[in-house]
Amino acid sequence: MTAVLRRWIVVVFAVIGWEVVSRRAHDVFFPPPSTIVERMYELWVSGPAAHAWLTSDAIGNLLPSLARMTAGLAAALLVGAALGLAIGRSERLFAYLDPLLQFARAIPPPTLVPVFIVLLHLGTPMQITSIAFGAIWPILLNTADGARSVDPVQMATAQAFRLPAADRLTRIIIPSALPKIFAGLRLSLSLSLILMVFSELLPGTANGIGFELTDAQSRFDLPTMWSAIVLLGILGYLLNTLVLAVERRVLK
């Protein structure tokens, strides 16, 4: 209890310090936290009760961002886990694909956004593809690692009892790869958040948190920019906590 208290006290003091200093300094670039919180409230949660207090701005920008991120991450998880299981169980397949995977993984993910803009043009399909492509690597490689290190005795036992291949996959391989899959998922989550924002920052996007950020930048609206940054930090924290909670439940 005291640990939690101590933790929060430091943060509270840091915020108060920021408030005092920025109020004194009157620097347009660093608005006080109270201004940012006020702006966040006005922007996103001062709407009618019928819409769960969400404003039209929140519905028009935050929800599309989250939907794209979820879609991209889900695609990365499905494809990444499937490919990872295949590569992890077949040394041959791994040998054929290894150089390609190494290279694809080494490309800085945001570089792929211009590539997908050229191939798919601006819009939601391009954004989802960018998120999925950028976020797939940690899941894929971790799953492969997990699938490779399944206990050979378990596999031999399953074979001796003539367990069908599908059962071997769902009862032995996937459960023992699961901790690794989750470790990959958490890395992929932060990557997908980065790519969600980045794919919305480029000129020509119509909505999203990243769009709000560049839009505020063009209007020199610093409080809104800070609000978007703080919101992204909160989102990152919440999503990570969510995955950790699911992980703890599933791996119990």
Added chain:
Amino acid sequence: MTRTGRWLRGSAGLAALVVTSQLLAITGIVPREFLPPAGEILDRAAHLAGNREFLVDLGATLRAWAIGVAIAVGIGATLGLLLGGIPALNTAIRPVMEFLRPIPSVALIPLVSLILGAGLATEATLIVYAATWPVLYNTMYGLLEVDPVPQETLRVFGFGRVAVMWHVRLPAAAPFMATGVRLAAVTALILAVSTEILAGFGDGLGVFIAQAQQAAEGTTDVLAGTVWSGALGLLINAVLERGERRLFGWHVSQSGQQR
């Protein structure tokens, strides 16, 4: 599987990709204007190596990367040493760090560009912010998770805190710090290219890609630039991984690696 077998299969995989994409282009299943065949992209990427303007771009990216990584390693290692070495400081600063860390670093690009203007200062600042975290965390955790027995042994023999740090904790944490530096180098490349793509003008690999994306028939250039970014990523990772293995081959974290 032998090493040669693995190597042969890997080359076969790459060759199959190039041939397939070449066939798709020749038969017209995938139009050239939509996705140029792999041979054409690789050819263009090879030509870029002799292109002066492109080399200037590449140099600009590498310069910002090197400056950013150097500063980030300095700050990250220092802060990590302080936080790992002084428990009181750790309790005081850790919570603030935990709140800053989840902010995706690319979200800071518009803010920092507004404050510092487009250019090297912005790029380096963003690289430093993003690349400091892995060095800091790896240094701190490396120091905190050192086996207590040798530390206490030294203390019993009358060695002070600083001596214990120098003789026991730092050497034990060094392999983790090295991993942190490698992660920082990779993160720095991501931020360098991202900042350049968003800036859209000046010099840099990201600028080259962003401008090719705007050009009428720039698809091949965009993809050739991407190939270069991947090559840079591979090179940086390979050099640092080799360095780690050479320096810390004795450490458990290295012996577990099968590739």
